[in-house]
Amino acid sequence: MSQSKQQKQTIVxxxxxxxxxxxxxxSIGVFFYIFFNGISVLSWGFFTGVPENGMTEGGIFPAIMGTLILIVGSGLVAFPMGILAGIFMNEYAHQNWFKKFVRLMTNNLAGIPSIVFGLFGMAFFVNGLGFGVSILSGCLTLGVLILPIIIRTTEESLKFIPDDYRLASYALGASKWQTIWRVILPAALPNIVTGVILAIGRVAGETAAILFTVAAYFLPKMPTSIYDETMALPYHLYVISTSGTDIEKARPYADGTALTLLMLVFGLNLLANWYRKRLNKKIKV
Amino acid sequence: MMTRKKIFEKIIEAVIYASGTATTIVVLLIVFFLFREGLGLFRQAPMQKTYTVAVHPQNPVRQLSIDQLKAIFSKKEKNWKTFGGKDQSIETFSSEDIEKHLKGQDLGEAFSKLKGLVTTYAQNKENLVVVMPKKFMPNKFVPIPTEHMSIGAFFGGKEWRPTSEPIHSFGVLPIIAGTLLVCFGALLFAIPTAIIAAIYLVEIANKKVRNIINPFIELLAGIPSVIYGFFGLVVIVPFIQKTFALDMGETALAGSIILGIISLPTIITISEDAIRSVPRELKEASFALGANHLQTIFKVIVPYALSGIVSAAILGVGRTVGETMAVLMVTGNAAQMPSSFLDSVRVITSTVAAELGETAQGGIHYRALFMLACVLFILTFWFNLLAEWIVAKKTQK
Structure with missing residues (x-):
């Protein structure tokens, strides 16, 4: 009896x-498939050239630059506000209906599909505020998209700081903001940075939100102002693999683009992981 | 000096409070703009903005519904008698027919002569119904008031033909059906697989195994959806095409497989948290009663963590319903009622992503797509609330 019970457990x-x-x-399968198909395409010229022959060959420099611009721009929008909102949630808000409501809204914002953000960006930033299809509109849209991620990680990181820190600082006569600025934030910063890197990874791979707000089908020159459109890696991959002039011929080019995007996102994830590990070690010592 | 510091402190506090309300404001803005654009759909007739409908003055019919117009222009209804008119056949004329009936005629610069030509063509045709821009309407023709797009026609309509002329069809049933089919297929394998993986990782695997597997789950969550779409397009779609000997592999099945993979990490991580929160005493009590690990898992741990697991599954549903790029790339996007997993389907998100770029801002098609986004927003908002409510209820207990 007991033996069959044990056997059943082993089987399950x-x-x-x-x-x-x-x-x-x-995940290994997807990763290595993209890796081995794309690796032969990657070269210095691929990273620094512009798309050629109806986007079937050439390089992806404008798309890489576009994605970097979007990362920096959306970061400028979301990081200050998100970190401040995280501070609000953990340091300032009282346990009442308002905090609960804000949390509910933050969670819901995190659950909204990215295409809905794209439409919102189009209706509000592109048409409503008249920014047009531009880097500005794209960065604002992506900024609100990653806002909940930043808020959550900031709040979580602040929660880890023991109350002793706060009390010690107050005892020395520091004000609330001085305590946060000089004591709490520096202690929580590494964890916040981890969240920030993950948010950057999200921006790098985001496509649906930029379809109608910033992404250009083909634009080989660098943008000169925030009112310009720009190419971006994920949108570029979508275009060349579904609606290019000659999809079959563009396969190697698409493989290379996919690998570049994957490496960027994967690299950011690795960086975040490495940073978190290094940090945990430090704290233990 | 002291007061200056205090003022600074107050300002900082104000900024922080303001930032705290940021997400709430964004959610409100999203609701406002989506619904403002979307609800406009029901204040327009489902045809191009400047167009009107008119009949010959001798025709006694003064009222035609949108459905009747559709029937007339698709040649399903051929006699005016059906609509209370004389017993004569119906002839139609819309912008598309200019080429056919006024062939070779000089339309003038910017169609300046069009109105005259149409009038000549139409004046003696008592059985003619015309749908055209107001300024080209033949003289003396009597305009017929057109109904607005109805809520019933949107949610109950079986046809999605946003560019059919002169009357557009915005029935979302085929799109809803496609969404349900793809998501159902995805969750059918993703939910059980994810829960099993979560149980294994928390309860069964030792720390070493967990440390090896966890990064792969994180990688799965980190891969952008456009890469999944690309992978689906070059691997899964051809595979399905070959296996089932289809003309094209872009099917609901391909969408389900990719969506299932995408929703796995969401469901796994949230279920893991739920299972991990089961109190140690419960487990130990179960062991003390002589239950083995397997029994403890299914009789004690899973029931206790059930609310968390259910909310993980619900968030997984939300994730699949809202996923855009991957589905757009692998399902083929045919706006038809799907009859099997091997049909090409079109889901809510991909409809919006594929069509919005080609629409005129403020036009009826643009508004119909915003209305779809509203539906999507309400669905995912509702899923999130439900998931949170289930967990909150459990914590209260």
Whole structure:
């Protein structure tokens, strides 16, 4: 009796293990497929050139630059506001209906599909405020998209700071803001940075939100002002793999673009992980 | 000096409070702009903005509904008698027919002679119904008031033909059906797989295994959806095409597979948290009663963590419904009622993404797509609230 119980458990547990390993195998599969198809395409010229022959070959420099611009721009929009909002949630807000409401709204904002952000950006920034299809509109749209991520990580990082820090600072006569600025934020900063890097990864891969707010189909020159359109890596990949002039011929070019995007996002994730690990070690010592 | 510091402190506090309200303001703005653009759909007739409908003055019919107009222009209704008119066949004329009936005629600069030509063509045709821009309407023709797009026609309409002329069809049923089919297929394998993986990672696997597998789950969550779409397009779509010997592999099945993969990490991580929060005492009590690990998992841990697991599944549903790029790239986007997983389908998100670029701002098609986004917004908002409510209820207990 007990033996069959044990056998049953072994069978079920093994099945569970196999399924879990299969799940991780998916990510390995996708990663290496993109990697081995794209690696032969990557070259210095690929990163520094512009698309040629109806976007079937050439380089992806304008798309890379566009994505970097969007990362910096949306960061400028979201980081200050998101970090301040995170400080509000953990340091200033009282446990009342308002804090609950703000949390509810933040969570809901995080759950809104990115295409809805795209439409909102189009209706509000592009048409409503008259910014047009531009880097400005794109950065603002992406900024509100990553706002909840920044708020949450900031709040979580601040929660980890023991109250002793705050009390010690107050005891020395520091004001509330001095305490936050000089004591709390420096202590929480590394964790906040991790969240910031993850948000950057989200911006780098985001497509639906930039479709109608900033992305240009083909624009080989660099933007000169924030009112210009720009190409971007994820949108570029979408275009050349679905609606280019000659999709078959553009496959190697698309493979290279996909790998570049994946490396960028994966690199950012690695960076965040590495930073978090280094930090945890430091704290232990 | 002291007061200056205090003032500074107050200003900072104000800025922080203001930032705290940022997300609320953004959500309100999103609601306002989406619905302002979307609800405008029901204040327009489903045809081009400047167009009107008119009949010959001798025709007694003075009222035609949108459905009747559709039937007339698709040649399903052929006699005026059906609509209370004389017993004569119906002839139609819209902008599309200019080429056919006024072939070779000089239309003038900026169509300045068009009105005259149409009048000549139409004046003796008692059985003619015309849909054209107001300024080209033939003289003496009597305009017929057109109904606005109705809510019923939007949510109950079986046809999505946003560019059919002269009357557009904005029925979302095929799109809703496509969304349901793709998401159902995705969650059918994603939810059980994700819950099993979560149970394994928290309860069964030792720390070493967990540390190896966790980064892969994180990688799965980190891959951008456009990369999944690309992967689906070059690997899964051709595979489906070959396996089922189809003309094209862009099917609901391809969408379900990709969406399932995308929703896995969401469901896994949230279920993991739920399972991890089961108190140790419960487990130990179960072991003390002689239950083995397997029994403890299914009789104690899963039931206790159920609310968290359910809310993880709901958030997974929200994730699949809202996913855009990957579905857009692999489902083929045919706006038809799907009959099987091997049909090409079109979901809410991909309809918006594929069509919005080609619409005129403020036009009826533009508004119909915003209305779709409103539906999407309400759905995901509702899923989020539901997931949070389930967890909150549990915590209260």
């Amino acid at each position: 547990f093994t099945t569970f293990m196999v399924i879990t390993v299969l799940v991780s195998a998916i």
